[in-house]
Amino acid sequence: MPVRTVIHGAGGRMGQRLIAVGAQDRDVELVGAVDASGSPKLGQDAGELAGAGKLALPLASDYPDACDAVIDFSVPEATDALIQQCVKRGWPLVFATTGLSDEQEQKIRSAAEVIPIVKAASMSATVNLTMKLTEIAGRTLKDHSSGVDVEIIERHHRYKEDSPSGTALAFGKIVGDAMGLSGTTHGRSGRPGQRPRDEIGYHAVRTGDNPGEHTIIFGLLGETIELRVAASNRDCYATGAFTAAKWLQGKPAGLYDMQDVLGLR
Numbered sequence: 600m601p602v603r604t605v606i607h608g609a610g611g612r613m614g615q616r617l618i619a620v621g622a623q624d625r626d627v628e629l630v631g632a633v634d635a636s637g638s639p640k641l642g643q644d645a646g647e648l649a650g651a652g653k654l655a656l657p658l659a660s661d662y663p664d665a666c667d668a669v670i671d672f673s674v675p676e677a678t679d680a681l682i683q684q685c686v687k688r689g690w691p692l693v694f695a696t697t698g699l700s701d702e703q704e705q706k707i708r709s710a711a712e713v714i715p716i717v718k719a720a721s722m723s724a725t726v727n728l729t730m731k732l733t734e735i736a737g738r739t740l741k742d743h744s745s746g747v748d749v750e751i752i753e754r755h756h757r758y759k760e761d762s763p764s765g766t767a768l769a770f771g772k773i774v775g776d777a778m779g780l781s782g783t784t785h786g787r788s789g790r791p792g793q794r795p796r797d798e799i800g801y802h803a804v805r806t807g808d809n810p811g812e813h814t815i816i817f818g819l820l821g822e823t824i825e826l827r828v829a830a831s832n833r834d835c836y837a838t839g840a841f842t843a844a845k846w847l848q849g850k851p852a853g854l855y856d857m858q859d860v861l862g863l864r
């Protein structure tokens with residue numbers, strides 16, 4: 600049976616790609632396209648809006664009566680209402696929105712005591728594989744005699760509102776845990792002095808229509824290793840989100856991530 604899926608944030612850049620990718624997937628049935636109650640796009644056919652042809656699925660601010668999973672790519676402010684719905688109805692949730700407050704993060708953790716949730720800053724398979732490689736690099740280089748400087752550069756489109764990206768922060772957490780680095784700096788200017796050893800530097804670039812690119816630099820004395828992963832369009836995130844929605848079927852309540860979905864744990 601196809602996984603009956605609701606897309607939350609269906610009118611957005613990612614939402615439209617989810618509609619287009621989901622419409623082509625025989626193991627998925629799109630049963631809801633939810634967007635903000637004030638959106639001027641409400642009532643439009645989600646398939647036509649996504650350039651995927653008519654799907655008889657109007658963009659709406661409310662949910663259908665039944666579904667097997669909700670996939671969310673929206674805004675942090677929508678988190679409360681979204682998780683209330685999912686918890687009330689017992690619906691599994693794939694949560695992809697980034698830039699949450701600590702309070703919103705806590706609400707997701709509480710909801711995961713009741714329903715199964717996959718939450719990941721990136722749904723892309725190659726980004727998640729790069730996270731595994733980053734962990735290995737961090738563990739391997741942790742005690743290198745020359746010292747190791749870790750800098751994370753992320754590039755995204757001009758419309759992105761949060762910074763650094765959720766994925767850059769996730770890379771930073773992985774490398775920080777692996778190497779015991781506790782400090783952070785965001786860009787540098789003026790005369791900050793010599794680079795402290797225990798800090799991770801984040802650099803957020805915003806240009807054009809870049810769908811997402813991350814480089815993790817491990818700088819030693821005498822050599823450098825860089826791990827770089829780049830999307831050429833948004834479909835890697837959409838495909839990963841549907842993989843997660845299928846994986847969630849029959850799972851018990853809990854907070855999972857794409858490392859669990861992809862067997863990378």
Ligand SMILES: NC(=O)C1=CN([C@@H]2O[C@H](COP(=O)(O)OP(=O)(O)OC[C@H]3O[C@@H](n4cnc5c(N)ncnc54)[C@H](OP(=O)(O)O)[C@@H]3O)[C@@H](O)[C@H]2O)C=CC1
Nearest residue numbers: 608610611612613634635638673677695696697720721722
């Ligand atoms: N984890 C991952 O793999 C990825 C995560 N992301 C994240 O996904 C999020 C969305 O990105 P993107 O698609 O580019 O952003 P967009 O701004 O294009 O889309 C957000 C959508 O959410 C809608 N929205 C706003 N308020 C609500 C609400 N209360 N209920 C339902 N929908 C609402 C917006 O409607 P309106 O325009 O009318 O306000 C818009 O259609 C970001 O946080 C981004 O970082 C993005 C790509 C990959």
Ligand SMILES: O=C(O)C1=N[C@H](C(=O)O)C[C@H](O)C1
Nearest residue numbers: 697720721759764765766811
């Ligand atoms: O806003 C985006 O576009 C993206 N956001 C996510 C993030 O903040 O990490 C994932 C991806 O890089 C695209």
